[in-house]
Amino acid sequence: MRSALPLFLLLGSTVLFACSGSNPEDQPQPGNDAYVPPLETGGETGGETAPTGDTAVAPDAVTDAPEDAPSSVPTRSCKTTFELAPGASSTTIEIAGEWDGFKKAAMTDAGSGKWRAELDLPKGDYGYKFVVGGTDWRLDPSHGRRKYVGGVENSRVIVGDCNVPLLRVASHVATPGSGAVDVAFQYVDGAEAKGLDVGSVKVVAAGLTFAPAIDGTSGRITAKVGGAAKGKYTFVVDARDKAGRAAKTLYVPTWVEDEAFQWNDGPMYFAFTDRFRNGDATIDAKIAGIDDRANYQGGDFAGVKKAIDDGYFDKLGVRSIWLSPVNDNTNKAGKGSDGRDYSGYHGYWPTEPRKTDDHFGSLDALRALTAAAHAHGIRVVLDLVNNQVHQDHAYVAAHKTDGWFNGDGSCVCGGAGCSWDARPVDCWFTSYLPDVDWTNTGAQDAFIDDALWWLSNADADGLRVDAVKHMNDVASTALRTEIRDQLEHGNAKYYLVGETFTGGDDGGRGLIRKYIGDNALWGQFDFPLFWSIDYAFAQMGGTMADLDAAAVKSETSYGPGALMSPFLGNHDVTRFISRAAGMIGSNPQEQAWSAPPASPTNDEPYDRAFLAFAFLLGQPGVPLIYYGDETGLPGTADPDNRRFLKDEGALSAREKKLLDRVRLLAKARGTHLGLKRGARKTLHTDGDGYVFARGTGVDLAVVAINRGTTNRSVKVTVPAELGAPDGTTLKDLLGGPGVTVTGGAIDVPFTAKGAALFVR
Known part of the structure; x- marks a missing residue:
C-alpha cells in the first residue's frame, strides 16, 4: 500500500518543515483559492513505513490504493521516529542531532536492512545525520530538507506540537474519462485524544457539487463526485478537535481528464510574456530612458490567455506552457554587461515575493490564464527566480x-x-x-514558502527553476520535498525542470545530472543535446551518427526516471533560424544593436528548422518550443532573440509553411502514444540520413530525416521487438508515401531536405 502520509513521516511523530514567510500577516485566509499554508504534520500510533522515494516521472495511474477505515480515530504519537536503510551490512548505526549537541545515539535493527530510532524530542527545529560504522556521517536519503549548522549541511526535522490534530489523504481515485472522483480523508487526533468535532469538518472544492460523509467513530471523511467536467479542482479540508484545536488545512489538487496525463505527452511552449502577445493595452507602460528593444513592449497575461482561447497552442499539440517570471520587477533601469540600460521586462530582477508585475497584469489575470489553460488540458509552469x-x-x-x-x-x-x-x-x-544564501535557514524557508504560494495562488502546475548550478543543492531538494508533501496528495504532479547552462561535453551532462533525482528536480533542459542539434541542423556539421550518439548519451546520462527537456532555442541563445542562415556575426551582443539579422529570404534555413523540429519532437522527454521558433523568428543575442512575436496574418509564405509543418509534427507528438511515451530505438544512421523508432506494436512510430540535397531510398531493418511483422503498413502523417514491412525491413524514401513520420 502506498502511504498516504507525507514522505517524511517516519512511523512516528515527524513534523514537516514549517516555512515562515516574512509577512505572514499579509497572507489571505485559507479557502479554496487561498494560499496553501505550510503543513505541520506528524504520525499516529502504529504508523506506517514511509516510502523511500518517488519516481521523477508522473505515473500513469491516478489511483492511490484505498486504505481501510480504522475502527476508531487514530491518535498521534509524540515520538519522532527516524529510519535508515544503510545499504550495506553494519553493526553500528547511530543518529546524531542538534537536539543534544550531536551526541551519537544507537539505532535499533528493525529487520529487512532497516535501522530505527524513536526519540522524545522537544518542540524545535533541528539538524541531524546518521552515523554508519562510527565515522561515516550521512544525510537522510528519504527527503531533501536541509539545515546548515556551523556551516555544515545536515538533514532537517521540525518537531511541532503533537497535541494538534492532522488531516491526510487515505485514498484518492480519479477515473479517467468518467468524471468520477472518490477521495477519502483521515482525521488523526492529537496525542491527548480530544476527539473529532464532527461539526467542524468542512470539505469544499470550487466547481464541484457533493455532500461529504463524516464518520465520527473512525475519523474518516469521504467525498464522492460524479459527472465532473474536465479540468483541475482542489479539495480543501478543515477540521478541529473537541478542544478547538485546528488541524492544518489539507489541500488536494485533482485533475479530471479523459486520459491520465504525463508531462511528456506533448511539447512545452515557452511564452516569453512581454514579447508574446498584447491582450490588455490599458496596462502598457515603459520605463523612461530605455531603448524599446530593452524595454517593456506590452505582452501580458491577457495576451497569453487570448492565444489559449484562440486555440493557438492546441494547434501545436502543446500540453504545457512555461511563462517567464511573473513577480513584480524593478521600474528602474539596470546596466547590462554592454553598458546599455535595460528594464526588467524579462522578469529576472524581482522586487516583490508575492506580487505580479503590473506590466503583465494582476494575480486575477494570471489565474484567468491558468484557468483557460486547464480548460484546454494544458498545464502552466512558472519561472522560479530563487538565485x-x-x-x-x-x-x-x-x-x-x-x-x-x-x-x-x-x-x-x-x-x-x-x-x-x-x-x-x-x-x-x-x-x-x-x-541568495541558501545555507541560511530563514532565507531557505521564505523562498520555498513563496514558491508554494505561487503554485497555489496562481493555480500553476510546475516550476522552471532558474540558475540551478548557482544555488546550493537544497534549493532544489527542499523545494521538491515540500511540493510533494504539501500539494501532491491527489493526482496532480508538479513538474520541476531546471536550467543549468552548460556546454556539450560529458562534463555538462554530469553537472546537470547532479541536480536530478527522487528528492531533487525531475529533469533539466538538455543543453548538451541542444549543442548537438544545433551542429547537425543549423550548421550542417558532423554526421547523423554523431547526432544519434549525443541522443543516446542523453538517454543514459541523467538517471532512471529523469524527465528532460530537449530544445532548439531559448531566451539565452541566438535564434535557430538566424544561425541556420549564417547571419550571426562574431559579436552577437553588439550585433543585436547595430545590425540585427533580418528574416531569411531563401528556403534553406526554414528547411533546416523543419528537420530540427522533426528530430526534436520525436525525442523522449518534454520537448520545448521557444516562442517564435515555430515560425522562424530571427534574432541574435539578448535582447534581439526576444523580439515581439509576429501575428500569424503577418507571416511570410516561408514562415507560414514552417508553422504548418511544425504543427503537423507537434500535433502528432500530442496524439500518438508511441511518440509520447514509447522507448526510442535507432534504426539507421548515415552521413545525412537518420531513422529512429518510438514505441512498439500498434503504437509504433518511425521518424525518418534526410538533411541531404538528393532524393534516395534506404532499406531499414525493422527488429521483431518493434511488433511490426511483414505486411504491416505504415502511413506518413506528413503527407508522403507510406511504407510496408517486407522481409523484416522497410524501404524508406529519403526526400531531399525532408522528413517523414510513419505510424500504424
Whole structure:
C-alpha cells in the first residue's frame, strides 16, 4: 500500500518543515483559492513505513490504493521516529542531532536492512545525520530538507506540537474519462485524544457539487463526485478537535481528464510574456530612458490567455506552457554587461515575493490564464527566480544584515578573482542583484514558502527553476520535498525542470545530472543535446551518427526516471533560424544593436528548422518550443532573440509553411502514444540520413530525416521487438508515401531536405 502520509513521516511523530514567510500577516485566509499554508504534520500510533522515494516521472495511474477505515480515530504519537536503510551490512548505526549537541545515539535493527530510532524530542527545529560504522556521517536519503549548522549541511526535522490534530489523504481515485472522483480523508487526533468535532469538518472544492460523509467513530471523511467536467479542482479540508484545536488545512489538487496525463505527452511552449502577445493595452507602460528593444513592449497575461482561447497552442499539440517570471520587477533601469540600460521586462530582477508585475497584469489575470489553460488540458509552469533578487527587493531591506545574502556585491560573476567556475554559488550576477544564501535557514524557508504560494495562488502546475548550478543543492531538494508533501496528495504532479547552462561535453551532462533525482528536480533542459542539434541542423556539421550518439548519451546520462527537456532555442541563445542562415556575426551582443539579422529570404534555413523540429519532437522527454521558433523568428543575442512575436496574418509564405509543418509534427507528438511515451530505438544512421523508432506494436512510430540535397531510398531493418511483422503498413502523417514491412525491413524514401513520420 502506498502511504498516504507525507514522505517524511517516519512511523512516528515527524513534523514537516514549517516555512515562515516574512509577512505572514499579509497572507489571505485559507479557502479554496487561498494560499496553501505550510503543513505541520506528524504520525499516529502504529504508523506506517514511509516510502523511500518517488519516481521523477508522473505515473500513469491516478489511483492511490484505498486504505481501510480504522475502527476508531487514530491518535498521534509524540515520538519522532527516524529510519535508515544503510545499504550495506553494519553493526553500528547511530543518529546524531542538534537536539543534544550531536551526541551519537544507537539505532535499533528493525529487520529487512532497516535501522530505527524513536526519540522524545522537544518542540524545535533541528539538524541531524546518521552515523554508519562510527565515522561515516550521512544525510537522510528519504527527503531533501536541509539545515546548515556551523556551516555544515545536515538533514532537517521540525518537531511541532503533537497535541494538534492532522488531516491526510487515505485514498484518492480519479477515473479517467468518467468524471468520477472518490477521495477519502483521515482525521488523526492529537496525542491527548480530544476527539473529532464532527461539526467542524468542512470539505469544499470550487466547481464541484457533493455532500461529504463524516464518520465520527473512525475519523474518516469521504467525498464522492460524479459527472465532473474536465479540468483541475482542489479539495480543501478543515477540521478541529473537541478542544478547538485546528488541524492544518489539507489541500488536494485533482485533475479530471479523459486520459491520465504525463508531462511528456506533448511539447512545452515557452511564452516569453512581454514579447508574446498584447491582450490588455490599458496596462502598457515603459520605463523612461530605455531603448524599446530593452524595454517593456506590452505582452501580458491577457495576451497569453487570448492565444489559449484562440486555440493557438492546441494547434501545436502543446500540453504545457512555461511563462517567464511573473513577480513584480524593478521600474528602474539596470546596466547590462554592454553598458546599455535595460528594464526588467524579462522578469529576472524581482522586487516583490508575492506580487505580479503590473506590466503583465494582476494575480486575477494570471489565474484567468491558468484557468483557460486547464480548460484546454494544458498545464502552466512558472519561472522560479530563487538565485538572486533586485537590490530593491523587500527581503533585502528587511534581511540584508541577517545573512540571507552572500557577500556585499564585490564578487560579481566573471569579475577579477570571482570567475563563474570558481565561485558559482556565491557570486552576484551583477552589482545590483544580491545573491541568495541558501545555507541560511530563514532565507531557505521564505523562498520555498513563496514558491508554494505561487503554485497555489496562481493555480500553476510546475516550476522552471532558474540558475540551478548557482544555488546550493537544497534549493532544489527542499523545494521538491515540500511540493510533494504539501500539494501532491491527489493526482496532480508538479513538474520541476531546471536550467543549468552548460556546454556539450560529458562534463555538462554530469553537472546537470547532479541536480536530478527522487528528492531533487525531475529533469533539466538538455543543453548538451541542444549543442548537438544545433551542429547537425543549423550548421550542417558532423554526421547523423554523431547526432544519434549525443541522443543516446542523453538517454543514459541523467538517471532512471529523469524527465528532460530537449530544445532548439531559448531566451539565452541566438535564434535557430538566424544561425541556420549564417547571419550571426562574431559579436552577437553588439550585433543585436547595430545590425540585427533580418528574416531569411531563401528556403534553406526554414528547411533546416523543419528537420530540427522533426528530430526534436520525436525525442523522449518534454520537448520545448521557444516562442517564435515555430515560425522562424530571427534574432541574435539578448535582447534581439526576444523580439515581439509576429501575428500569424503577418507571416511570410516561408514562415507560414514552417508553422504548418511544425504543427503537423507537434500535433502528432500530442496524439500518438508511441511518440509520447514509447522507448526510442535507432534504426539507421548515415552521413545525412537518420531513422529512429518510438514505441512498439500498434503504437509504433518511425521518424525518418534526410538533411541531404538528393532524393534516395534506404532499406531499414525493422527488429521483431518493434511488433511490426511483414505486411504491416505504415502511413506518413506528413503527407508522403507510406511504407510496408517486407522481409523484416522497410524501404524508406529519403526526400531531399525532408522528413517523414510513419505510424500504424
